[in-house]
Amino acid sequence: MTVSSYFQPGSVPEAVALLHEHGPELLVMAGGTVAMPLINEGISLPAMVMGLRRAGLDRIERSDDGLEIGATVTLTALTALPDAGLLAEAARHTGSWAIRNMGTVGGNLFTPPPGGDVATALLALDARVEVVGPGDSRMLPIAEFWTGFLTTALGPDELVTRILIPLQTGPHAFLKLGRKAANTPAVATVAVQAVMDGNAIREIRVALGAAGPHPLRSTGAEAAVTGRALTPGVIEAAASAAVEDAEPFADSVASSWYRRRMVGVAVGRALEQLTQSAERGA
Amino acid sequence: MASVVVAFELGGRPVEVLASPLATLQQVLRTQLGHTSVKDGCRQGGCGSCTVLLDGEPVLSCLLPVQDVAGRRVTTLEDLTPVSGLSIVQRAFLDANGFQCGYCTPGMEVVTKALLDRNPSPTRVEIADALAGNVCRCTGYTPIFAAVEAAAAAAREEAAR
Numbered sequence: 001m002t003v004s005s006y007f008q009p010g011s012v013p014e015a016v017a018l019l020h021e022h023g024p025e026l027l028v029m030a031g032g033t034v035a036m037p038l039i040n041e042g043i044s045l046p047a048m049v050m051g052l053r054r055a056g057l058d059r060i061e062r063s064d065d066g067l068e069i070g071a072t073v074t075l076t077a078l079t080a081l082p083d084a085g086l087l088a089e090a091a092r093h094t095g096s097w098a099i100r101n102m103g104t105v106g107g108n109l110f111t112p113p114p115g116g117d118v119a120t121a122l123l124a125l126d127a128r129v130e131v132v133g134p135g136d137s138r139m140l141p142i143a144e145f146w147t148g149f150l151t152t153a154l155g156p157d158e159l160v161t162r163i164l165i166p167l168q169t170g171p172h173a174f175l176k177l178g179r180k181a182a183n184t185p186a187v188a189t190v191a192v193q194a195v196m197d198g199n200a201i202r203e204i205r206v207a208l209g210a211a212g213p214h215p216l217r218s219t220g221a222e223a224a225v226t227g228r229a230l231t232p233g234v235i236e237a238a239a240s241a242a243v244e245d246a247e248p249f250a251d252s253v254a255s256s257w258y259r260r261r262m263v264g265v266a267v268g269r270a271l272e273q274l275t276q277s278a279e280r281g282a
Numbered sequence: 283m284a285s286v287v288v289a290f291e292l293g294g295r296p297v298e299v300l301a302s303p304l305a306t307l308q309q310v311l312r313t314q315l316g317h318t319s320v321k322d323g324c325r326q327g328g329c330g331s332c333t334v335l336l337d338g339e340p341v342l343s344c345l346l347p348v349q350d351v352a353g354r355r356v357t358t359l360e361d362l363t364p365v366s367g368l369s370i371v372q373r374a375f376l377d378a379n380g381f382q383c384g385y386c387t388p389g390m391e392v393v394t395k396a397l398l399d400r401n402p403s404p405t406r407v408e409i410a411d412a413l414a415g416n417v418c419r420c421t422g423y424t425p426i427f428a429a430v431e432a433a434a435a436a437a438r439e440e441a442a443r
Contacts, residue, residue, distance in 0.1 A: 006303040006349055033327055036345040039304070040325040049304055053350050076339075096415020097393065098333055098340040182414035 003039070007050040012132055012161055015055050020134045020157040026050050028159065030072045030107040033099055034115070057106070057161055066167040071106025071160045075118060078105060086172035086193055087165065090121035093176045096183040106160045112150055113210050114185040114253055117176055120209030122163060123217060124172070124191035130162040139164070146214035170195040170203075173273035175266050179253060186210035187254045188262040190242075190270040196278050199229040206238070206270075211263050212247035220245045221267055230275045239268040290351045292317075293361030301348045308332045308343035311358060319359035319388035330416035333389040334358050340396050342415075359388040362395055370440065371395050371433045380429030382420040389416045394430050402438055404430070 007026075009015035019026060027046035029035040030053070038044035057070040060077065067084060078084060078091035079100065094117045095103055108118040109129070122142050129140045134157055142163075145152055154160070173192045178184030189209030195202045206221040220241030228234045248259035289298045292315065299314050308325075311317040311334070321331035325344045332344040335357040362369055368376065371391050381387040390413060397404055397412040404412070409430045410423075418426060 003302075003304040006347060008349060032345045032347065032350075033342075036306070036347075037326040037328075040306075040344065049347075051347055051350055096330065097396075097412055098330065098342045098415050099327060101336075101339045101341050102327075102345060182411060 002045050003047065003049055005048045007048065008054050009050065009052070010054050011056055012159065015050060015052065016132055016134055016157065016159055018050055019159060022048055023156045028052065030104040031074065031102040033095070033103040034107060034111050052104075052106075064167075065164075067165040069105050069163045069165065071162060072104045073106075075100040075103045075105070075108070078118070084165075085168060086121050086125060086174055086191060087118065089172075089174040090118045090191060093117055093174065093182075093189075099183070105163055109145065109160060109163075110150075110152070113212070113214065113249070114187070114189075114251065116209055116215055117186060117189050117191075120189050120207045120215040121174060121191040122165070123215045124193045124205045124207035125165050125168065126193075126205060127166075128164040129160055130164065131158045132161045133158040137161070143217065149213035168193055171274055171277040173270040173277060175270040175273065176209075177262050177266050185253050188248075188259055188266040190263075190266040192270050192274050194274055194278070199278075200227060201225045201230065202227075206242065206267065208242065208246055208263060208267075210248075210253075211245075211259065212249075216245065216247070218242040218245040218267065225271065230271055230278075235268055235271045235275075238271055239264040242267040286349060288348050288352050290348075290353060291355045293357060299348065304347050304349075306344055307334065307346045307348045307351055307356065310348045311343060311356075317358045317360050321385060321388060323385070328417070329386070330389040330393070330413075331386050333392050333416065335392060335396055338396065338399065340393050340415075357392070359392055362392065369395075370436045371398070371429075374433035374436060375426075375429040378429035378432050379425045380421065381418075381426075386416055386418045386421075390418070390426060394433060397430070398434055398437055402441070403434060406431075 007018050027049045029051050052072050057072040059070045061068040075091040075094055079088050081088050127142045129145050131138050176189045177187045191207045194204040204222050206218045208216045208218055221238040224238040224241045243264040246263040248256045250256040285300050285302050288301050299310050311320045323329040323331035327342045327345045333340050334343045337355050371394050409427055
């Protein structure tokens with residue numbers, strides 16, 4: 001192992017100071033489920049690593065506006081949240097028990113596709129990402145967080161500290177297609193959060209995972225259903241639009257051709273789920 | 283940075299080790315503390331053969347810097363094995379032919395213990411969900427499910443006594 005230093009900051013200011021001092025030389029790690037495999041395999045050879053387990057970012061708070069989730073809150077903790085609907089469901093569909101005990105909500109934002117199921121749900125929830133730098137902090141809408149494959153809007157000395165999730169009143173749906181039923185990378189992931197107006201969709205966000213360089217909104221699918229009731233024809237049009245919006249890649253899990261087909265299938269099924277959950281008044 | 287001293291609890295006893303920066307709990311358990319039930323399988327978090335309990339929760343020791351467990355409670359299969367004989371879970375795996383080569387068995391049994399501590403009567407679906415991160419390449423999962431069910435029944439029986 002080539003790592004010369006492993007830092008364990010005990011607070012956010014301490015972590016930000018280390019980032020400021022060392023910049024991109026310092027690999028930031030939370031649960032280790034993404035970074036450690038690459039380090040163990042010798043694919044990633046950082047000189048310095050900073051672990052965030054002791055940085056005090058593992059708290060969940062509720063406000064009138066929604067949930068404020070510390071960046072190192074584990075996926076297991078998300079699954080146990082009674083009022084986190086879509087987010088809890090996405091966490092349950094991620095990894096294995098041990099992975100969920102280690103993996104974090106903040107870390108999931110940096111998980112390369114086809115990972116990032118929780119990140120996909122966060123996009124559908126229109127979350128905001130709190131980012132702290134040396135002098136100040138700012139709130140990034142999650143739609144502006146990713147700029148490309150493994151690249152983000154973060155500055156070199158900025159740290160993701162919290163994720164803010166607005167209170168949701170409407171139904172949601174989450175669907176992940178994989179090669180196995182559990183502990184599997186996604187062929188396609190779809191997360192949907194809606195606001196209903198009677199039978200019709202007043203407002204909706206349709207997020208696609210494993211369908212591009214980072215989680216993407218399907219604005220085509222959103223436009224196809226907004227203001228309409230989810231009839232079979234409307235769902236079909238939305239699924240076709242999502243296929244157009246996807247930028248699927250090929251890997252050992254699926255070919256891009258197959259992923260493109262499955263994005264349509266997943267969006268169709270997710271919208272059917274949404275109809276059912278809207279009928280139940282969820 | 284020089285090596286660091288890390289103190290934690292292993293199987294109820296305090297231990298102190300000298301570890302290089304970012305050394306994993308798995309490396310330390312195997313090479314310094316002799317807990318060789320903790321396997322060195324994929325080192326990718328993909329096989330589950332290095333699973334240990336951290337404060338009672340299953341974690342993958344190959345992905346965990348040992349410095350992160352300072353002050354915390356680590357349990358391996360060695361710590362779940364009685365001084366003589368076998369634990370209820372071990373006995374059930376043996377009786378149900380829950381292993382062939384045995385490489386995945388420590389991880390399987392550690393997760394089974396954690397599952398039964400939380401849920402004394404798991405369904406097949408709950409067992410499959412708990413063991414989804416533990417890969418077996420030779421036994422097949424059916425005898426493993428049977429072993430977990432037998433262990434659950436034996437544990438309930440003992441609790442009722």
